[in-house]
Amino acid sequence: MAEVRSEPVFPVGFDEDALTEDLERLPASAENALREFRKELRREGGIPKSRLKACHDEGQDATMLGGCVKTYVPWPAGRFGAVFVAVTHPNRPMALRAFAFGVRHHPQESNAETVYEVAHRRLAHSRPTRD
Amino acid sequence: MTTREKAHVVLDHLPEDRVDAALAALEAVEGKDTSVEAILARHGEERLSPEEFDRHFGSLPTDDEG
Numbered sequence: 048m049a050e051v052r053s054e055p056v057f058p059v060g061f062d063e064d065a066l067t068e069d070l071e072r073l074p075a076s077a078e079n080a081l082r083e084f085r086k087e088l089r090r091e092g093g094i095p096k097s098r099l100k101a102c103h104d105e106g107q108d109a110t111m112l113g114g115c116v117k118t119y120v121p122w123p124a125g126r127f128g129a130v131f132v133a134v135t136h137p138n139r140p141m142a143l144r145a146f147a148f149g150v151r152h153h154p155q156e157s158n159a160e161t162v163y164e165v166a167h168r169r170l171a172h173s174r175p176t177r178d
Numbered sequence: 179m180t181t182r183e184k185a186h187v188v189l190d191h192l193p194e195d196r197v198d199a200a201l202a203a204l205e206a207v208e209g210k211d212t213s214v215e216a217i218l219a220r221h222g223e224e225r226l227s228p229e230e231f232d233r234h235f236g237s238l239p240t241d242d243e244g
Contacts, residue, residue: 062217064210101238110244116235133231134223146214163244173215
């Protein structure tokens with residue numbers, strides 16, 4: 048008997064180049080957390096809507112991630128996070144493309160980027176109004 | 179015309195079957211572009227329209243970060 052889903056589950060794709068760049072500056076625990084997260088996604092066929100939160104148009108941290116969604120890794124209160132854009136493809140169903148993975152919060156004295164700052168930078172570099 | 183503008187023109191006029199090779203050559207020189215625009219281009223994707231986004235995700239909760 049087919050499993051009945053009680054909520055939408057969105058397929059998730061990663062960009063290996065972005066992930067490689069992210070993992071280079073993260074502790075080994077991030078790689079483990081990401082591996083487990085990807086296993087979960089494969090098992091579930093994607094990410095359930097209840098594990099998503101909307102990003103802010105203008106966040107308290109000065110990031111501007113309107114139109115993006117995020118999740119915590121591991122769910123529900125992990126140290127890491129992933130940020131996604133919703134995408135269409137000519138031959139595939141609507142999906143989420145993960146474009147940043149990293150630490151949600153750093154100590155105040157840290158200069159390291161949070162996952163939201165990385166996401167902001169990658170999104171801002173895509174905007175034609177830049178410069 | 180700047181060099182960058184010229185590069186865009188050259189890429190725009192390349193036949194489809196040569197775009198991948200041209201991109202690979204550029205990436206070899208510059209490293210991988212991890213902007214969202216480049217990521218989506220690599221995967222042949224486009225962002226959902228704001229209307230479609232709202233239809234699927236408009237009701238999501240927010241938090242006090244990002």
